[in-house]
Amino acid sequence: MSEKSIRILVVEDDAFTRIMIKRTLKGQNVVLTECSNGEEALALMDGERFDAAIVDWMMPKMDGIEFIRRVRARRGEPPYIIMLTAISSDEGKRTAMESGADAYMTKPYDNDQFLEVLNNGVHVSRLGRQTEQIVSRSTAGGLRKRYTAVGIASSTGGPQTLLQFFTDLPRIDSAAFFIVQHGPAWMLASFAERLGSVASMDVRLGAEGMPITPGTIYLAPGDRHMIVDPVSFELRLIDDPPENYCKPAADPLFRSIAAAFGRASVSIVLSGMGRDGTIGSGYIRAAGGIVVAQDPETAILPSMPKSVAELMIATRIIPLPMLGKEMAKILLPVAAGIRSAAEPVPL
Incomplete structure (x- = not known):
């Protein structure tokens, strides 16, 4: 696997949506890991670091909002989080973003926009780690x-x-x-x-x-x-x-x-x-x-x-x-x- 490959965690209980995400990402430089609820996703994150997480809202055991909140409460570098849901209301978007999502998209999604949001989000997150190192060196001096x-x-x-x-x-x-x-x-x-x-x-x-x-x-x-x-x-x-x-x-x-x-x-x-x-x-x-x-x-x-x-x-x-x-x-x-x-x- 290339060091530049994007490691993506897909947290989605709907099999059809998981298939659509895989089709959208076909040919991209990504490594996908799939699970069907927030509990499974947290367990996976205990042993592996992901660049991005694509998260559904309504899921069994632990929904997407609670999952995002728990990810944000953890130490370490969180993934870039995209909430991908059928809930299209302004209130839903506000709730997701306040819980800690980086981006909010609704189903069905536009493939080009999805890829643009994902790639730019991961790019910005990686730049953030580089920028923090630069800033910390300036602060130390x-x-x-x-x-x-x-x-x-x-x-x-x-x-x-x-x-x-x-x-x-x-x-x-x-x-x-x-x-x-x-x-x-x-x-x-x-x-x-x-x-x-x-x-x-x-x-x-x-x-x-x-x-x-x-x-x-x-x-x-x-x-x-x-x-x-x-x-x-x-x-x-x-x-x-x-x-x-x-x-x-x-x-x-x-x-x-x-x-x-x-x-x-x-x-x-x-x-x-x-x-x-x-x-x-x-x-x-x-x-x-x-x-x-x-x-x-x-x-x-x-x-x-x-x-x-x-x-x-x-x-x-x-x-x-x-x-x-x-x-x-x-x-x-x-x-x-x-x-x-x-x-x-x-x-």
């Missing part, structure tokens, strides 16, 4: 900063969206903001001045070696990816190839924020075409940070926030008219000393 890093991705429709967001957002001295807005260098230089005219914080166009100061907004310049150096906590402009057909792109920035700030990381994905910011948000989620997607229905072009929402990476989905106010509720308690930036932010 006393390098962690006591403020929050907020990375923002936007593309088509982004300038108008950013202007509204920062008009609504009060000054927050406990966070530094990093923006990737897709566009050419001349446009971004001009937009930095325009954003500075409405924002309650200083706006700076990112430059190589620029030190990071909380209470400041940094906008990525054109033709370079902007990242955070996890050792010096300065900005770096790197001339790597485009990502998601973009340069600057949000994914490199988000990855660097996750490595440098760990649980004190936040990503916000706004209006735009494509998927930039989705994988990078996965790094932030895996590091224990918060991922916010603009409600796609309020986006000028919904592709980017919709990608984050559909892959169930987002911890919050917020309409644009409420975004500034809601982010202030999340970030301002740090400034007031109610909690430290390194503590989990309440959702």
Whole structure:
């Protein structure tokens, strides 16, 4: 078996559904283990580690909700958990997610969406283990900063969206903001001045070696990816190839924020075409940070926030008219000393 094979535990009492899952995963690099209830699944997990668990709700002996709760109460690295059920209500989804499920899908499912959720979920979980190692090394060296890093991705429709967001957002001295807005260098230089005219914080166009100061907004310049150096906590402009057909792109920035700030990381994905910011948000989620997607229905072009929402990476989905106010509720308690930036932010 390859080291990269995905070890999947299928917890499902319906034989037909188990067959359908096996058919969906045929040809994928997976190793399947099957059982028919939560008790059997817990026993299997005592002797083996799984990358993912696909769990039904209604089962004999121990249902899926109780199984998930017990898995989350255990020590060690839990699998990525997908609740796959015929219960399609909003209340059911809320119950499953509150119990500890990572994703919620209903039967019958779409094969492509199922594979996308599974593969991305396992990928994010594995990244989380790598990110935790990076963050722990930074912490051991006393390098962690006591403020929050907020990375923002936007593309088509982004300038108008950013202007509204920062008009609504009060000054927050406990966070530094990093923006990737897709566009050419001349446009971004001009937009930095325009954003500075409405924002309650200083706006700076990112430059190589620029030190990071909380209470400041940094906008990525054109033709370079902007990242955070996890050792010096300065900005770096790197001339790597485009990502998601973009340069600057949000994914490199988000990855660097996750490595440098760990649980004190936040990503916000706004209006735009494509998927930039989705994988990078996965790094932030895996590091224990918060991922916010603009409600796609309020986006000028919904592709980017919709990608984050559909892959169930987002911890919050917020309409644009409420975004500034809601982010202030999340970030301002740090400034007031109610909690430290390194503590989990309440959702």
